[in-house]
Amino acid sequence: MxxxxxxxxxxxxxxxxxxxxxxxxxxxxxKASAKLADSQDARLYLGDYKDADETFLLASFQHLDAHAKNxxxxxxxxKLASGQIISLWLSSFPDENFVHEFGVLTGIYxxxxxxxxxxxxxxxxxxxxxxxxxxxxxKLNSDMRHDNRQHMLAIVDIDYFKEVNDNFGHIVGDExxxxxxxxxxxFFKKDDSIYRFxxxxxxxxxxxxDRQQAEKILNxxxxxxxxxxxxxxxxxxxxxxxxxxxNGYDAGVFFERAxxxxxxxxxxxxxxxMCYEDLVERRVIEPVHTREGSVELFQ
Numbered sequence: 319m320x321x322x323x324x325x326x327x328x329x330x331x332x333x334x335x336x337x338x339x340x341x342x343x344x345x346x347x348x349k350a351s352a353k354l355a356d357s358q359d360a361r362l363y364l365g366d367y368k369d370a371d372e373t374f375l376l377a378s379f380q381h382l383d384a385h386a387k388n389x390x391x392x393x394x395x396x397k398l399a400s401g402q403i404i405s406l407w408l409s410s411f412p413d414e415n416f417v418h419e420f421g422v423l424t425g426i427y428x429x430x431x432x433x434x435x436x437x438x439x440x441x442x443x444x445x446x447x448x449x450x451x452x453x454x455x456x457k458l459n460s461d462m463r464h465d466n467r468q469h470m471l472a473i474v475d476i477d478y479f480k481e482v483n484d485n486f487g488h489i490v491g492d493e494x495x496x497x498x499x500x501x502x503x504x505f506f507k508k509d510d511s512i513y514r515f516x517x518x519x520x521x522x523x524x525x526x527x528d529r530q531q532a533e534k535i536l537n538x539x540x541x542x543x544x545x546x547x548x549x550x551x552x553x554x555x556x557x558x559x560x561x562x563x564x565n566g567y568d569a570g571v572f573f574e575r576a577x578x579x580x581x582x583x584x585x586x587x588x589x590x591x592m593c594y595e596d597l598v599e600r601r602v603i604e605p606v607h608t609r610e611g612s613v614e615l616f617q
């Protein structure tokens with residue numbers, strides 16, 4: 319390890335080894351890389367940066383006095399054991415010592431990444447987690463270039479879930495989430511397209527369905543929740559928003575679209591299903607073409 323890493327960089331190295339989520343690990347890695355490279359702006363992308371259609375932002379770090387993007391930016395690709403590429407973008411060329419230092423950081427990042435990858439499932443519900451979704455979306459988005467199948471992204475949100483935690487405590491709240499996951503698994507027979515995004519939000523990928531078919535299935539799912547009696551908390555309903563996946567956008571855009579439809583479902587009294595495209599066609603909402611705010615996709 320170089321003197322630079324050994325003296326000022328050891329804290330960065332240690333910081334990488336204690337991160338317990340992909341989001342935290344990515345942010346720690348990009349911050350450490352920026353510091354060691356003395357770069358004003360650094361970004362970490364999922365995918366090969368040379369193929370803009372296949373990448374989206376994982377994490378970024380920017381000094382308070384950072385200026386606009388530097389034309390001399392440099393990109394360092396990192397290949398993970400799975401074959402997946404991540405790309406570190408730096409706003410300026412680092413000095414010659416950085417290559418060795420970056421090699422040390424990369425080795426530790428990959429090691430910790432693989433440790434987290436040993437379980438791509440949510441610890442509480444055993445459903446797939448956010449990182450699993452985004453890695454799988456990359457492949458799905460690529461496949462959509464070559465076939466005409468329709469795919470939908472749906473967000474299932476438990477109505478008034480905060481009241482469960484407030485009135486019954488977090489242990490009962492966790493038991494309720496486990497029951498929700500069980501209902502989802504039972505309804506779809508398999509859980510390969512069911513994800514927990516944290517809190518009371520669950521994501522579904524529905525394949526080979528048009529909007530009408532998807533809406534019928536999601537309404538059947540909604541009714542299955544409505545008819546279920548949860549232990550200790552009784553009846554609970556869900557609201558659902560969904561949107562059609564179209565090649566050319568990153569997953570965050572479709573999350574925003576489905577989330578906008580979900581908001582309308584909540585605003586319409588909850589316990590209902592709303593389709594983003596239908597809402598746009600009826601001019602209830604404005605079209606969503608970009609990600610609003612900073613959507614954290616990796617937890």
